Amino acid sequence: MKTNAITVAINGSIHHLKANATLNDAIEAIGIKPPFAAAVNLQFVHRQNHAQHRLCDNDIVELISPITGG
Amino acid sequence: MSTKTDPLVLYGESFQSRLMLGTSRYPSPKILMQSVDLAQPCMLTASLRRQAANADSSQDFWKLLQDMKTPVLPNTAGCHTIQEVITTAEMAREVFQTDWIKLELIGDDYTLQPDTLGLPDAAHQLIQRGFKVLPYSTDDLVLCQKLIDVGCQAVMPWAAPIGTGKGPINPYALKNLRERLDVPLIVDAGLGLPSHACQVMEWGYDAVLLNTAVALAQDPVAMANAFALAVKAGRSAFLSGPMQEQESAQASTPVIGTPFWHQP
Numbered sequence: 390m391k392t393n394a395i396t397v398a399i400n401g402s403i404h405h406l407k408a409n410a411t412l413n414d415a416i417e418a419i420g421i422k423p424p425f426a427a428a429v430n431l432q433f434v435h436r437q438n439h440a441q442h443r444l445c446d447n448d449i450v451e452l453i454s455p456i457t458g459g
Numbered sequence: 460m461s462t463k464t465d466p467l468v469l470y471g472e473s474f475q476s477r478l479m480l481g482t483s484r485y486p487s488p489k490i491l492m493q494s495v496d497l498a499q500p501c502m503l504t505a506s507l508r509r510q511a512a513n514a515d516s517s518q519d520f521w522k523l524l525q526d527m528k529t530p531v532l533p534n535t536a537g538c539h540t541i542q543e544v545i546t547t548a549e550m551a552r553e554v555f556q557t558d559w560i561k562l563e564l565i566g567d568d569y570t571l572q573p574d575t576l577g578l579p580d581a582a583h584q585l586i587q588r589g590f591k592v593l594p595y596s597t598d599d600l601v602l603c604q605k606l607i608d609v610g611c612q613a614v615m616p617w618a619a620p621i622g623t624g625k626g627p628i629n630p631y632a633l634k635n636l637r638e639r640l641d642v643p644l645i646v647d648a649g650l651g652l653p654s655h656a657c658q659v660m661e662w663g664y665d666a667v668l669l670n671t672a673v674a675l676a677q678d679p680v681a682m683a684n685a686f687a688l689a690v691k692a693g694r695s696a697f698l699s700g701p702m703q704e705q706e707s708a709q710a711s712t713p714v715i716g717t718p719f720w721h722q723p
Contacts (some may be wrong), residue, residue: 400509420674422518426550432544433549443501454517455524455554458534459481459621459670
């Protein structure tokens with residue numbers, strides 16, 4: 390792994406991002422299509438803060454979208 | 460009494476239907492839409508999950524939801540901890556643009572029984588965050604009372620475990636809840652037949668929420684309509700004041716004037 394990179398889990402898959410990556414970088418990494426919502430380490434992150442939310446090594450990112458439900 | 464003069468009122472908001480419908484397990488999106496068109500539910504439940512490789516399916520469902528023009532009730536299905544519930548609810552609020560949330564906090568994966576010990580705290584925290592919480596619960600009286608105590612303005616006890624279609628497995632408990640609790644009560648989960656829905660509405664329940672009974676019927680559209688009619692029939696029967704059950708037969712036709720009376 391590059392030393393200037395961080396490792397994060399995005400929807401259960403391991404990704405290597407640049408050291409100063411934000412949540413937007415994680416979103417771009419998996420190419421998720423809107424609408425979706427984001428959480429980092431089980432904490433909701435409002436979409437207005439995606440671009441500012443700096444990710445850390447070993448962060449766990451969840452990006453979820455609407456599906457059918459009962 | 461028409462639905463216009465007998466609305467379902469939840470958290471101060473009036474609804475013209477007493478049927479809530481899930482959106483899962485239908486044979487096709489088209490059949491889901493036709494079912495909704497015919498049954499006219501007051502809310503449709505939906506959920507959030509990681510996007511599948513085929514991302515179009517999520518976007519297609521999103522468009523379908525918007526086309527159906529029915530209020531959405533997001534759920535927290537699959538959550539096992541209070542933090543999972545809160546985070547999922549916050550995410551649902553952002554995506555679906557609604558404060559409504561169907562609180563599901565699962566305590567047992569086999570029966571999908573709610574975590575009855577954690578449920579009041581989860582509901583309390585959601586209410587503090589401004590959510591209109593409809594908690595999926597068991598039929599335990601003390602649990603339901605505690606949910607009301609923390610601010611839930613309606614409670615959704617199950618009739619039977621989710622997806623079983625067994626109908627009310629503990630009529631005594633459900634009837635007891637209705638007698639003891641003054642908030643709107645919605646039977647959620649376990650209904651399999653329109654007669655089940657009609658039965659609980661006759662007991663005075665305010666609405667029903669179901670999914671599988673419609674979605675897995677051979678003709679979901681017709682079954683959705685059948686449930687809608689059953690809910691209306693049950694509500695009308697409740698409002699009409701049913702007769703008292705009697706132990707002995709009582710002739711309906713007047714006895715006076717019966718011909719051939721006492722003739723040898």
